[in-house]
Amino acid sequence: MTELSLHILDIVKNSTKAGAALVEVDITESTARNVIEITITDNGCGMDEEFLKGVTDPFKTTRTTRKVGMGLSLFKTAAELTGGTFDITSKVGEGTVVKAVFVRDSIDRQPLGDMASTMVTLVSGSESTDFVYRHDFNGNVFEFSTVQVKEILGDVAINTPEVLAWINGYIEEGLQEIVAENI
Numbered sequence: 001m002t003e004l005s006l007h008i009l010d011i012v013k014n015s016t017k018a019g020a021a022l023v024e025v026d027i028t029e030s031t032a033r034n035v036i037e038i039t040i041t042d043n044g045c046g047m048d049e050e051f052l053k054g055v056t057d058p059f060k061t062t063r064t065t066r067k068v069g070m071g072l073s074l075f076k077t078a079a080e081l082t083g084g085t086f087d088i089t090s091k092v093g094e095g096t097v098v099k100a101v102f103v104r105d106s107i108d109r110q111p112l113g114d115m116a117s118t119m120v121t122l123v124s125g126s127e128s129t130d131f132v133y134r135h136d137f138n139g140n141v142f143e144f145s146t147v148q149v150k151e152i153l154g155d156v157a158i159n160t161p162e163v164l165a166w167i168n169g170y171i172e173e174g175l176q177e178i179v180a181e182n183i
């Protein structure tokens with residue numbers, strides 16, 4: 001994988017597959033601390049302790065189409081390559097938290113990629129799941145929540161092309177703003 005957003009897409013898909021009603025994506029970028037912290041929290045089915053121990057091993061998967069599960073192990077490797085850290089906690093029936101810390105100025109740190117289209121892909125793929133995306137850039141915070149969007153939309157489905165295009169633009173603009181405020 002070449003971009004952090006593609007890892008995020010993959011990790012959030014685990015959450016939707018796990019039946020999560022809510023998935024929260026938190027990104028904290030700090031130039032002062034030289035980190036990008038990515039935390040994905042879900043309220044899906046969770047994993048038991050024993051499964052969790054081996055879950056970043058690429059041979060651990062509940063997939064039936066192929067034996068090797070890659071998402072978590074690739075994300076872990078990408079973070080650790082920069083000198084960062086990876087942590088996963090989970091509880092059966094409660095949910096899962098995946099946290100990866102990237103050293104921001106590491107030569108091996110992948111670019112963030114397109115978070116707007118990543119969120120749009122997720123929202124369009126799982127209508128019944130709610131998503132919250134929070135992005136903190138040096139203390140300036142942008143937040144997008146499908147809970148709020150659905151309230152405004154009323155009977156209109158969130159995955160119509162018009163709404164998805166609006167979401168894409170809203171996230172792009174919001175991210176530009178929190179970065180621009182720093183310059």
Ligand SMILES: Nc1ncnc2c1ncn2[C@@H]1O[C@H](COP(=O)(O)OP(=O)(O)OP(=O)(O)O)[C@@H](O)[C@H]1O
Pocket residue numbers: 010014015018042044045046047055060061062063068069070071072073096
């Ligand atoms: N958020 C989660 N909630 C519950 N189970 C999870 C979660 N994330 C991962 N898992 C479990 O861990 C396994 C490994 O996940 P991983 O993303 O590494 O591989 P995969 O999803 O099986 O395959 P791939 O990501 O390559 O499509 C999954 O098959 C699933 O059983």
Ligand SMILES: [Mg+2]
Pocket residue numbers: 010011013014069070071072
């Ligand atoms: Mg996966």
